[in-house]
Amino acid sequence: MKAPNYIDISEARKRHHAIPFDTHKRIQGHALLIGGSYGKIGAITLASRAALQTGCGLVTALVPKCGYEILQIANPEVMVLTDTNEKYLSEIAFSLVSNAIGIGPGLGQELATQKAFHEFLINTSKPLVVDADALNILAQNPTWLTLLPPESVLTPHPKELERLIGKWQSQEEKVAKTIDFAKHYQVIVVLKGAPTQIVFGNDFYENTSGNQALATAGSGDVLTGIITSLLAQSYAPIDASILGVYLHGLTANIALPKTGYQSFIASTIIKYLGKAFLALEKVE
Ligand SMILES: NC(=O)C1=CN([C@@H]2O[C@H](COP(=O)(O)OP(=O)(O)OC[C@H]3O[C@@H](n4cnc5c(N)ncnc54)[C@H](O)[C@@H]3O)[C@@H](O)[C@H]2O)[C@@H](O)CC1
Ligand SMILES: Nc1ncnc2c1ncn2[C@@H]1O[C@H](COP(=O)(O)OP(=O)(O)O)[C@@H](O)[C@H]1O
Numbered sequence: 001m002k003a004p005n006y007i008d009i010s011e012a013r014k015r016h017h018a019i020p021f022d023t024h025k026r027i028q029g030h031a032l033l034i035g036g037s038y039g040k041i042g043a044i045t046l047a048s049r050a051a052l053q054t055g056c057g058l059v060t061a062l063v064p065k066c067g068y069e070i071l072q073i074a075n076p077e078v079m080v081l082t083d084t085n086e087k088y089l090s091e092i093a094f095s096l097v098s099n100a101i102g103i104g105p106g107l108g109q110e111l112a113t114q115k116a117f118h119e120f121l122i123n124t125s126k127p128l129v130v131d132a133d134a135l136n137i138l139a140q141n142p143t144w145l146t147l148l149p150p151e152s153v154l155t156p157h158p159k160e161l162e163r164l165i166g167k168w169q170s171q172e173e174k175v176a177k178t179i180d181f182a183k184h185y186q187v188i189v190v191l192k193g194a195p196t197q198i199v200f201g202n203d204f205y206e207n208t209s210g211n212q213a214l215a216t217a218g219s220g221d222v223l224t225g226i227i228t229s230l231l232a233q234s235y236a237p238i239d240a241s242i243l244g245v246y247l248h249g250l251t252a253n254i255a256l257p258k259t260g261y262q263s264f265i266a267s268t269i270i271k272y273l274g275k276a277f278l279a280l281e282k283v284e
């Protein structure tokens with residue numbers, strides 16, 4: 001297997017942009033997070049809060065009706081669009097123009113949601129961040145993979161990856177199959193795990209930040225928000241993926257002495273994003 005390019009602090013710094021002093025919220029970018037279903041509104045709540053705390057200027061969440069009050073109360077800075085359906089999304093259509101869209105956390109796989117996702121894919125052209133149930137829906141409907149805009153970022157955990165590319169016998173085979181898949185559909189694949197790897201064309205990266213504290217519910221939903229926020233701030237999709245994965249892991253490295261492994265939860269990642277950015281921006 002070819003050696004990975006390791007993602008360390010200097011690789012992350014190469015990709016990080018400072019925020020201009022005269023920027024404003026619209027220049028900082030508008031991220032749209034789509035997902036949530038009854039009992040899983042938390043996933044999209046975490047993703048949208050993570051997007052805000054990664055620096056984009058505006059965040060909107062599109063959720064089924066049951067998510068409205070939850071989101072407005074949990075994240076007052078986030079704007080909310082709701083579907084006509086109470087418990088799951090049945091239509092993914094909106095007039096809002098955003099700079100980047102992340103879809104999937106808590107979305108569920110109801111047939112109506114699947115159809116709405118298909119319609120949405122037909123009508124979308126900017127690179128997406130695709131996670132969780134949006135990946136599971138694609139795995140159930142593999143012909144829809146061709147509808148993904150080029151350079152979309154797919155963020156599967158190992159089971160979601162298996163649903164997309166089938167089983168593998170070795171790490172080498174997993175990476176080789178993912179490279180074939182990523183090239184075929186012209187997408188970036190963030191293979192989440194310990195460690196997380198990223199595949200784009202023939203390039204293969206491996207993250208060096210993070211630890212087992214990240215093995216906690218919602219930790220991937222937060223990553224979706226981070227990468228979508230960076231995309232909304234005009235980072236190229238591969239840079240948003242590399243920087244996003246590094247910052248996400250770095251929060252766990254920074255927090256560990258204070259939280260220990262056990263009490264670190266997905267909200268802790270969001271809480272420590274500021275310290276992770278400061279570590280990146282520190283002049284040495
Ligand atoms: N608070 C919330 O609302 C939360 C909602 N979530 C949502 O719940 C839905 C289902 O996601 P899940 O990922 O739980 O369910 P999945 O069915 O996609 O994944 C669970 C299966 O994958 C395997 N698996 C998961 N991570 C693995 C790893 N790192 N290595 C090997 N196998 C692994 C498990 O053993 C299990 O069989 C998604 O929409 C997700 O966004 C979760 O993110 C958890 C938190
Ligand atoms: N042992 C570990 N070491 C480092 N990172 C981990 C570990 N376990 C999980 N993670 C990270 O946590 C995240 C889990 O994502 P995911 O399984 O999608 O969670 P969820 O769906 O609950 O949000 C990924 O970014 C993964 O790399």
Ligand SMILES: [Mg+2]
Pocket residue numbers: 131132157220221
């Ligand atoms: Mg997940």
